[in-house]
Amino acid sequence: MAAALGTLVFYSEFDDFETWKKALQAQLPTLQVVHATAVERPEDVHYAMAWKPPAGFFQRMPNLRLIINLGAGVDALVARDDLPPGIPITRITDPQMGRMMAGYVLFAVLRHARDIPHFEQAQRRGEWAYRHPRAHADITVAVLGLGQLGAMAATEVQRQGFRTLGWSRSPRRIEGVACRSGMDTLDEVLDQADIVVLMLPLTPETRGLFDRARLQRLKRGAAFVNVARGTLVDQAALTELLESGHIDSATLDVFEREPLPAGDPLWRMPKVLITPHLASVAIPESSALQIAANIQRVAAGQEPEHRIDAMRGY
Numbered sequence: 001m002a003a004a005l006g007t008l009v010f011y012s013e014f015d016d017f018e019t020w021k022k023a024l025q026a027q028l029p030t031l032q033v034v035h036a037t038a039v040e041r042p043e044d045v046h047y048a049m050a051w052k053p054p055a056g057f058f059q060r061m062p063n064l065r066l067i068i069n070l071g072a073g074v075d076a077l078v079a080r081d082d083l084p085p086g087i088p089i090t091r092i093t094d095p096q097m098g099r100m101m102a103g104y105v106l107f108a109v110l111r112h113a114r115d116i117p118h119f120e121q122a123q124r125r126g127e128w129a130y131r132h133p134r135a136h137a138d139i140t141v142a143v144l145g146l147g148q149l150g151a152m153a154a155t156e157v158q159r160q161g162f163r164t165l166g167w168s169r170s171p172r173r174i175e176g177v178a179c180r181s182g183m184d185t186l187d188e189v190l191d192q193a194d195i196v197v198l199m200l201p202l203t204p205e206t207r208g209l210f211d212r213a214r215l216q217r218l219k220r221g222a223a224f225v226n227v228a229r230g231t232l233v234d235q236a237a238l239t240e241l242l243e244s245g246h247i248d249s250a251t252l253d254v255f256e257r258e259p260l261p262a263g264d265p266l267w268r269m270p271k272v273l274i275t276p277h278l279a280s281v282a283i284p285e286s287s288a289l290q291i292a293a294n295i296q297r298v299a300a301g302q303e304p305e306h307r308i309d310a311m312r313g314y
């Protein structure tokens with residue numbers, strides 16, 4: 001019989017505990033999976049899988065070996081001041097999650113490329129407002145952030161025949177995508193883009209990267225898509241540039257404040273599509289494969305994969 005793996009504690013207000021427990025135990029039958037509210041012996045907990053747990057959460061468990069961020073974005077986790085030192089942190093990097101995100105990004109890119117906001121407005125006026133479609137090859141899409149999610153999205157975009165630019169911190173190679181790296185190349189990428197897609201993690205370097213000056217650099221009539229984090233962008237400046245028409249339209253899944261407050265002017269903008277932070281979510285059945293492999297690695301005294309670098313911020 002396989003040796004017992006010990007206990008994993010689960011905390012999330014957004015994800016269903018029983019579904020995750022079933023998915024994890026299907027991979028690791030000897031792993032005890034316990035909800036944070038039901039932990040009797042915190043000293044027996046070796047693994048914590050959590051999304052935005054309360055302050056002091058990890059400090060209750062003196063024998064933790066692994067922290068699993070229940071999501072792809074780790075900004076909320078690495079910003080905490082109560083992380084136990086030296087415990088590896090991993091995040092969800094599931095191909096199914098990448099596919100869901102790539103689907104959303106492709107939808108958003110096509111929405112702008114095919115002038116759907118224009119037709120939606122015309123329909124509301126009862127108007128047959130013909131606008132000749134542009135060829136995909138004549139539209140440049142810039143995908144900023146080429147990580148687990150961004151690389152997959154950029155690949156899908158280029159497969160549709162768009163001229164696709166990619167941007168990251170270190171050099172990347174993606175077939176069909178013209179990749180640039182480093183801060184000194186960002187403006188050159190933006191200057192060419194008809195559609196800008198933000199897929200960067202929120203870090204001290206990227207917070208506020210899209211300030212007023214940078215947003216003003218976007219081509220007149222460009223479209224803006226943000227599926228990363230709201231605080232990468234000066235939202236007031238984005239709103240003004242949308243109002244003035246400098247930025248034509250936007251698809252926004254993330255905001256400076258979430259939920260987006262009821263009176264926010266973005267709600268009323270006819271060419272802005274707002275979705276409530278769900279471009280992609282962790283899927284228990286497929287994510288459990290990656291989580292289980294990491295738990296087995298740690299139990300065997302090895303380094304987990306996809307470890308995040310808290311200093312770098314992602």
Ligand code: NDP
Nearest residue numbers: 072073145146147148149150168169170201205227279280
């Ligand atoms: P990764 O950590 O795998 O990749 C991050 C990418 O951004 C890498 O290409 C990295 O460069 C690049 N990057 C980081 N910092 C900089 C910088 N200063 N300058 C230029 N490039 C930079 O992230 P994922 O692809 O997994 O996810 C991206 C983000 O998407 C997450 O951090 C999260 O915030 C967001 N997200 C949103 C969801 C939603 O539902 N809206 C769901 C899931 C995630 P390099 O390649 O050199 O490391």
